[in-house]
Amino acid sequence: MTNRLSENLVMECKKKLLIAKQDVLNRFRTAQREVIHLDKASGDEGDQSVAHIEEHSFLVAQERMRNQLLEIEMALSRIEQGTFGVCEETEEVIESDRLLAIPWTRLSIEGAEIREAVSRRFAR
Template identity: 75%
Template sequence: MNSFINETIIMECRKKLLLQKQEILNRFRTAQREYIHTEKSGDEADQSVAHIAEHSFLVSQERMRNQLLEVEMALARIETGNFGMCEETEEPIEVERLLAVPWTRLSIEGAELREAVSRKYAR
């Protein structure tokens, strides 16, 4: 367990993660219901609009799946006692950062390091 983060902070983050999970699942279901009820027939223009709507739906579903995965992984880190440790620096993540983005896996320094490496190899 990260000794720099007290149990109160961990429980607050857990509560935020569970709320975020519920919100993502609700958005997922709402988007699915709305997509099912969209018109998928008609002339060429209607079909083009339906195709664009389908693409948008699939992109948003993928984004929500990724968000849900991050939340689930953070909840698992709480359970295993690894919550609040930066994957990049192996140092504690700032409490303010965890409270703002409880699913984060990187400290500010770790995020900057990862960004610098990705910029270096993006060339």
């Protein structure tokens, strides 16, 4: 299905995905080094509370980075499989501008709107 997208577009998206992957890995390593230096055992209750809050923030950020890395890896896999750029919801080609802005996206604008409408309907 990738043949419906230009090879240049796919290669540009792959380049962006690899850069984004490296960025996420670098941010993860930096955050990991910072949390290692937290000393939760020392200080008064205020210091310990701040350390716990920082640790919680690290864990939330780590989960976000893990999810983003997973999306990037899945997009790279779709490039290799030849299914990159096809909306999971509508099975239509995802808009080029959208792919360039968010190369790991799995949904076209229309597909994202459909998913959002369905999730709102079931959230009630």
